[in-house]
Amino acid sequence: MPHSDLSILIVDENRIRASIIEDGLREAGHRRVASIHDVNEVGRTIAANPPDVIVIDLENPNRDTLEHFFSLTRAVQRPIAMFVDRSDGAMIEKAVEAGVSAYVVDGLRKERVKAILDMAISRFNAFAKLTRELEQARSELEDRKVIDQAKGMLMKSRNLSEADAYALLRTTAMNQNRRMVEIAQSLVTAAALLGP
Amino acid sequence: MSPTPITAGFLPLLDSILLVLAREKGFAADEGLDLHLVRETSWANIRDRSALGHFDIAQMLAPMPLAASLGLTPLGTEMIAPIVCGLGNNAITVSAAVWDGMVTAGAPGDLAAAPAGRALAEVVATSRRKLRFGVVHQTSSHNYELRYWLAASGIRPDRDVEIVVLPPPLLPEALGSGGIDGYCVGEPWNSIGVATQKGRIVTAKTLIWQSSPDKVIGMRASWAADHPDIVAAVIRAVYRAGQWCAEPDNLDEAARIMSGPAYLNTPPDIVARSLTGWLDIGNGQRTNVPGFYIPHSSAANFPWKSHALWYYSQMVRWGELSATPQHAAIAAACFRPDLYRAALAPLGVALPIADGKTDGTHAQSHTMATSSGSVLMGPDLFFDGVTFDPEQLDAYIESQRQQS
Known part of the structure; x- marks a missing residue:
């Protein structure tokens, strides 16, 4: 299994979902994966240990706060919302439907991040399905x-x-x-x- | 013909009222629209889902279409605003501790922006730590008006205090827990800060810049170009919602509708405060703020290009954008008085003739000539007495560069 040196931060108030995504990423060979549940920790965390990729759920009301942290700390330089790359419209749709958004550092090769977002999307969907079934x-x-x-x-x-x-x-x-x-x-x- | 389905995003803020009334009072249906409203959790979602086309239209902060068109946002997308959701509606609330300091520093306890700003400057100067203020989004009217007020009061927003971004519903609690010392937000979140967190409203948007725009109905420029009839129908529906909302007899019903769980989910008496302009600014001190929120009169729904340019000048002022004629042209092009006129002319509405106007020169209500008769316009002063003339844009930007 290939190892990835990308550092990935998951911001999700839902601890269970966060750990499901974290597990998925680890299984895929990512070793530097962290998750936080309280957006107030984000500023400190990304300043101390700048991630390459940040995964956040779209329902999280703190997206504005997160983007502001980026612009302040410059820890994630010119963050781009992941589903932003218009060249991949289907991917954007899938991400938004699943309710996940991601930010990546500029200059990161697209294919390296695509796999991460694919994973996040499938785990988000799996979690939503589980929740529905439970309900x-x-x-x-x-x-x-x-x-x-x-x-x-x-x-x-x-x-x-x-x-x-x-x-x-x-x-x-x-x-x-x-x-x-x-x-x-x-x-x-x-x-x-x-x-x- | 079956109604045209249209999806609109909004945030739980009082000035989503025109969208809500367009649906609830049937103005959208009258125009052949089946208006579906989606409550969102963040301005970032409003921005992205509008850019992706999940929302045909959305309640937006007035600077948002500019930021999108100017490429300041992740999804750079040309956005336009053909109608404004009213004037005013924001206020600045501080914590009980900061208010105590301001009283000691001589704050008179009314809402006048200048003395409140002077008192806050003294608190900031003597505070042992940097005070922290919350706003709702980076490219927001709130951010710019808070900064305008601070800077004109001698407080440097990027050095003397810290400005952080939090979504509106989280601001009151952050104030109560001490995470922030004050915030600038639309109603009902100031009144909720007063009611639940012992906050104190210290000034209001309308006292910083009278009769100034705050939210707009924004949409993708390409979508608007492809659907001119739907855009015209939206403009008419929102306009008529504003007309209805401005009738004093309708205030109770308007407050009741907005207080519902799908919208603000807040008691009607709190919702009514901004609609009537009677605010509890703290400790039950009821204060009337004329023009606190103007949903319709004073040509409140007209998208003045000069107002877009004012927001552009503030983006330049705070380092988000360089001052170039191209940027100014893009900003001005986001507000579309031409679409507004085209949609409303058939209704015989009194339409402003010019696309822009000078703000900061009228201390009193005054009349403005329009396409059919004249319209009564509210006062339009900035609290520091400065004039904004869109014809003198560069000089205005230069004078602010020297100030900040």
Whole structure:
């Protein structure tokens, strides 16, 4: 595996995502990778140890601050936002869609940095996918709880078996062209309003 | 015909109000636009996503189209501004500790820029450490007006104090935690600094330079050239939003709309302060600032080329740009009064005849002749009494070189 002497700084308030990117870069042979989570440390860090490439998430409100640090310390001389190179429009799009931005020192050969940004983009996307899946799993779990609750109420008040209560919820949902969880939620809400 | 979809970026600042009202009050829809608003987290994102075409148009700091067209930004892209989102709206807030020092130094406690500046100069001179001030972006109206005020008050912005960049929503907290000693920002972030961090508003943009522009609707020049009808529709929608916003009867509703979670996410009574010009400047001291934010009157939406040139002069002044006729021409070309006139002429709007004007000569409201009748213009003084005549641009730049 080729070793890279480029120094890379990751600025991301999300520690998990930062470490995922950091791991990726290390696996790709980059040894000088650091990440920081608090933009207030950026000024000190880049003054003490000027990086060649800075990777930052686009949602970070501190991009303006970061760019100002560059112009003040001149640590990163004439920083260029990475997705700036218009010659590679597809790369720009990919980076922005993934929500990542990077700054590189001027004069750095494009192909050396491209691999880094490619890595950052794919890790950003992987992280976003993970977050989405987690969110989905969480909401499915929530749905399941509501449906169980509604089922229990039907079993008790209409003296149904579990299978029948489930079937009743299901057919009602199908007849009304709504999701089962919505029917269940209405039932739970109605019971809360009417109930003792 | 189905409405034309158009995407606009904005930051949570009060003067995004004209974009918001254009959507919420149907002015954009009236013009056949389906205006989609995207709240952004940084001016850098507004800049880059506008340059990349993710946003067709965006609320921008007035100097941003200039910086992009002049190649000061990473994505050098020709940008234009065919309409201004109003005048004023910024203020300068300091920490409770700095304010204590200013009171000792004789600050009178109103918002007048000159005595406040003198008092601050004394605090700066006697402070054991460099005071640190926050602004929202490097090429911002805030940066230039803060520097103008400091320099005219005898404080050298790059030597006597430190100026740092922070996004608007983070400024109040940075003030409270002692990370910064003061800041210049648009509303509601001054009022929030007062309400939550014991901050003190010491002066306002309109008291540094009366009736001065702050935000514009910016867009790529190439996109504007390809879509003249959409640009005209945007201008009319924003103009009518300004008209509606300027009606006193509409203030409550305007404040309520802006306070919503998708926009400022701030209580309506705080939002209303800048709309009414009644600010709580600290400790419940309610103070009326005439012309604090002017959404419409005083030809507030007209993109004066002279105003673009003033921002250009400040970029030169603070070393971001060299003074050349080419740079001045590029800067002036960013503001497009021709597009403004073309879009609004059919509405019978009173349109300024000239593309530029001299600022700093009117202490009172005055009338200005237009294409149809005259318009009442607000006072336009700089607090230090200097005049800005765009015809004397080089002399103005030279005089500031000697001052700073």
